Amino acid sequence: MTFTKSLPLLQNVEFVRTGYGKNAVKVMFIKRQGRHHYLIELNANVEITLKSRKDYLTGDNSDIIPTDTIKNTVHALAKIKGVNTIEQFSLDLCHHFLTSFNHVLRAKVYMEEAPWKRLNKNGVEHAHAFIYSPEACRFCDVEQNLGGTPVVHSGVKDMKVLKTTQSGFEGFLRDRFTTLQETKDRVFCTTVYSRWRYNKVQDVEEIEIVMPNQHYFTIDMTKMGLNNKDEVFLPLDSPSGNITGTVCRKQRARL
Amino acid sequence: MQAEWEELARRNWLEESDSQQKPIPPSVSPGYYFSTTNPFRDQPNAFIEGQEKARQGDLNAAVLLLEAAILQDPNDAEAWQMLGTTQAENENEQAAIASLQRCLELRPNNLQALMALAVSFTNSGLLREACDALRRWIRHNHRYRHLVQDSRGPTSPLQDVLLLFQEAALLNVDGVDPDLQTGLGVLYNLSSEFDKAVEAFSAALSVRPQDYLLWNRLGATLANGNRSQEAVEAYSRALELQPGFIRSRYNLGISCINLGAHREAVSNFLTALNQQRRSQSCSQQQMSANIWAALRIAISMMDRPELFQAANMGDLDLLMAAFQVGDL
Numbered sequence: 001m002t003f004t005k006s007l008p009l010l011q012n013v014e015f016v017r018t019g020y021g022k023n024a025v026k027v028m029f030i031k032r033q034g035r036h037h038y039l040i041e042l043n044a045n046v047e048i049t050l051k052s053r054k055d056y057l058t059g060d061n062s063d064i065i066p067t068d069t070i071k072n073t074v075h076a077l078a079k080i081k082g083v084n085t086i087e088q089f090s091l092d093l094c095h096h097f098l099t100s101f102n103h104v105l106r107a108k109v110y111m112e113e114a115p116w117k118r119l120n121k122n123g124v125e126h127a128h129a130f131i132y133s134p135e136a137c138r139f140c141d142v143e144q145n146l147g148g149t150p151v152v153h154s155g156v157k158d159m160k161v162l163k164t165t166q167s168g169f170e171g172f173l174r175d176r177f178t179t180l181q182e183t184k185d186r187v188f189c190t191t192v193y194s195r196w197r198y199n200k201v202q203d204v205e206e207i208e209i210v211m212p213n214q215h216y217f218t219i220d221m222t223k224m225g226l227n228n229k230d231e232v233f234l235p236l237d238s239p240s241g242n243i244t245g246t247v248c249r250k251q252r253a254r255l
Numbered sequence: 256m257q258a259e260w261e262e263l264a265r266r267n268w269l270e271e272s273d274s275q276q277k278p279i280p281p282s283v284s285p286g287y288y289f290s291t292t293n294p295f296r297d298q299p300n301a302f303i304e305g306q307e308k309a310r311q312g313d314l315n316a317a318v319l320l321l322e323a324a325i326l327q328d329p330n331d332a333e334a335w336q337m338l339g340t341t342q343a344e345n346e347n348e349q350a351a352i353a354s355l356q357r358c359l360e361l362r363p364n365n366l367q368a369l370m371a372l373a374v375s376f377t378n379s380g381l382l383r384e385a386c387d388a389l390r391r392w393i394r395h396n397h398r399y400r401h402l403v404q405d406s407r408g409p410t411s412p413l414q415d416v417l418l419l420f421q422e423a424a425l426l427n428v429d430g431v432d433p434d435l436q437t438g439l440g441v442l443y444n445l446s447s448e449f450d451k452a453v454e455a456f457s458a459a460l461s462v463r464p465q466d467y468l469l470w471n472r473l474g475a476t477l478a479n480g481n482r483s484q485e486a487v488e489a490y491s492r493a494l495e496l497q498p499g500f501i502r503s504r505y506n507l508g509i510s511c512i513n514l515g516a517h518r519e520a521v522s523n524f525l526t527a528l529n530q531q532r533r534s535q536s537c538s539q540q541q542m543s544a545n546i547w548a549a550l551r552i553a554i555s556m557m558d559r560p561e562l563f564q565a566a567n568m569g570d571l572d573l574l575m576a577a578f579q580v581g582d583l
Contacts (some may be wrong), residue, residue: 079422251513251549253475253486253506254346254378255444 015056019108021047022067025074028114037128040083041114044090048097049106063103073097075093086111090142091150098146109242110141135159136192155195160214162189189214189232206248213241287338287353295323303542311338313448315343315534332361336368343375344468344541345531346502351375364395370437374472377441385445386412389438390419399423399435417442433459433469440472449480449576465494471503478506483513501527508553517556518578524550525580528571550574 023045031038048070054060077096083089094107114213117133119126136159144150167188172180196207216233295301296318306322319337327333339354355372358365369392376385393399393416402422410418420439427435436459443452456473463469474489490507493500504527511520524546531542551566554574565573575581 147560148558149563151556251509251552252378253471253478253509254348254502255374255441255475 016051017049018056019047019049019106021045021108022065022070022074025071027074027078027083029078031082034129039116039130040086041116042072042083042086042089043112043114044093045108045110046074046087046093046097047108048104051103051105054152065097065101065104086113086138087142087152087154090140091144091152094144094150095141098144099154106143106145108143112138113138139195143160148216152198153195154198155193157191157193157195159192160189161189187216187230190217206246208244208246210242210244211245215240263555265389273503287350287357289322289326290319292321293319294532295320296326298323302326302331302337303332305341306337306404306479309341309344310325312497313534314341315497315531317341318345327429331408332365335361336365336371336462338372338374339368343371344500344502346505346545348375348378350543352379363391368433369395369433370441373438373441377445382445383412385441386416390416390506392438393419393423398432399426413442413445417446418467431577432461433462433466437469437472440476444476444479449476449482453480453482453513460519465496467503470496471506472501474510475506476502478510483510486510487514499530501531501543501546505543505549508546508549512549512553512556517553520553521550521557521574521578522580524553525571525575527576528576529580 025044026039026042027044028039048065050063050167052063053063055064073096075095077091077092081089081092090109090111093109097104097107102108113139115132115134116130117130119131123206136156138154138156140152140154142150142152164187165185167186168184169180170182170184172178172182190211193210194207196204198204217236218230219228219232219234221228221232270307290373290503295304298304301320301324305317305324308314309317316339318341319342321341324334325338335354335358339351339358342348342354343351352372352375355368355375359372362368366492369388373385373388373392376382376482377518390403390412390452394403397544399419417439420442423435424432424439436455440452440455440459443449443455446554453473453476456469456476460466460469460473470489470493474486476491477483477489478486487507487510490503490510494507504523508520508527511517511523527546528542528550531546547566548570551563554563554566562574562577565577
């Protein structure tokens with residue numbers, strides 16, 4: 001069987017989706033109100049989709065907004081509009097690309113916020129000192145089509161939590177491949193990923209939650225003559241269980 | 256060059272991004288907010304006229320007249336009670352709660368106010384407060400007060416009161432007490448036992464088939480129990496009996512959204528808002544915020560950004576024209 005080499009495939013292949021942009025644009029924004037300083041540091045991925053495909057097809061760059069320009073735009077808009085929240089700044093970026101040109105079809109922004117927390121002493125917040133507190137990472141993504149309303153998701157990820165008791169797992173289905181023993185008490189650890197979508201009135205409409213079950217196993221020390229009573233554990237990165245669920249607000253009728 | 260850049264900035268970046276206020280929980284509400292301009296302020300017989308307007312379904316006028324009656328006599332418990340129930344029908348829950356609480360300050364054993372307050376608390380998600388009100392209802396009801404005991408062991412407030420109402424229902428061997436059944440219906444809504452709540456409200460309706468409030472309660476119970484089609488039928492009955500029943504029309508709109516009938520939903524919300532506005536050249540504040548919020552949600556599902564803008568601006572006329580909603 002031979003494969004004949006075909007001509008450039010413009011006849012039976014076409015682009016169905018295109019987009020390009022700049023990833024990992026980092027910006028830190030400081031707002032000074034007297035001696036009180038505000039700080040937000042972000043990391044943005046910006047992607048736009050243009051009306052024409054000519055750059056992809058013929059190498060004609062006349063429509064292309066360089067990704068370097070996209071990076072500059074992020075910097076400049078931080079100065080012009082300020083950065084209050086990553087959601088608002090993402091909205092501002094999308095709005096800019098869709099309204100400053102007439103050939104941008106879609107804009108997408110994904111943004112993460114660096115977890116700077118204001119230093120706090122005895123309940124008094126410091127005016128200009130911060131500490132990097134990576135307990136959780138706040139992120140957002142905004143997507144907007146030309147002539148459409150933006151779809152805003154916000155979220156939290158990399159929030160690792162653990163409990164040492166009052167978690168169990170029993171009563172599950174057993175088949176011929178099941179070896180897992182039931183347990184009434186175990187260490188439970190997970191890293192929370194949660195992303196929620198706002199409806200157009202800035203209420204939360206839907207929340208997606210993904211939580212892996214990061215296992216810790218009691219190390220069997222009997223061969224060393226030791227009785228490990230659930231005191232020493234082996235953290236096992238992988239494989240890990242993965243649990244997902246999405247919830248929506250129910251609109252309640254009024255009695 | 257700088258000037259060009261500056262031109263791009265249309266918003267002052269020092270302004271707060273979000274002015275969302277946290278709603279004040281009703282148990283610490285500052286009291287009832289009277290309308291700032293009331294054309295009926297010095298009307299004689301304001302209470303009687305308010306009652307009549309409510310009967311006719313002109314709820315906004317009824318509210319103003321009842322407010323006038325109260326301004327003339329702040330200790331008129333009956334006026335406070337009627338104001339509370341009318342505001343609830345007019346889809347203004349916070350105002351309803353404030354009025355009913357004031358009525359109960361003056362008349363702590365007013366059964367109708369207690370029941371209405373329990374309903375309003377239930378709608379607001381305040382389970383404990385709703386149970387308290389219903390417990391008081393039983394305690395002040397001479398038929399059932401003997402059932403109330405102080406300690407019933409380690410159960411929840413909801414289970415306690417539910418048991419009381421169930422025991423009370425057993426006392427009625429040869430007839431249905433529609434008010435008791437209403438209380439049961441409210442409690443089953445709180446415990447999410449919607450089918451039982453439907454039975455309770457249906458029992459109450461068997462005694463009072465013309466009670467449009469009961470039809471709405473039945474409808475809302477069906478809707479919250481995911482029986483949207485049946486809910487629509489119940490709301491329609493309520494609205495046949497009382498076309499000015501704003502709350503029921505709001506609920507009907509919600510069910511339309513749940514059934515995917517977004518256009519019908521918008522139509523219903525617009526009708527309700529128009530009824531409110533038309534009543535007494537009232538301002539934006541006197542239209543129900545809930546209904547505006549639900550309207551925005553329904554429009555947002557239709558992907559008509561220009562109409563969504565109009566909804567944000569509160570441009571009722573534009574929206575009514577766009578959806579061909581005329582005066583009833």
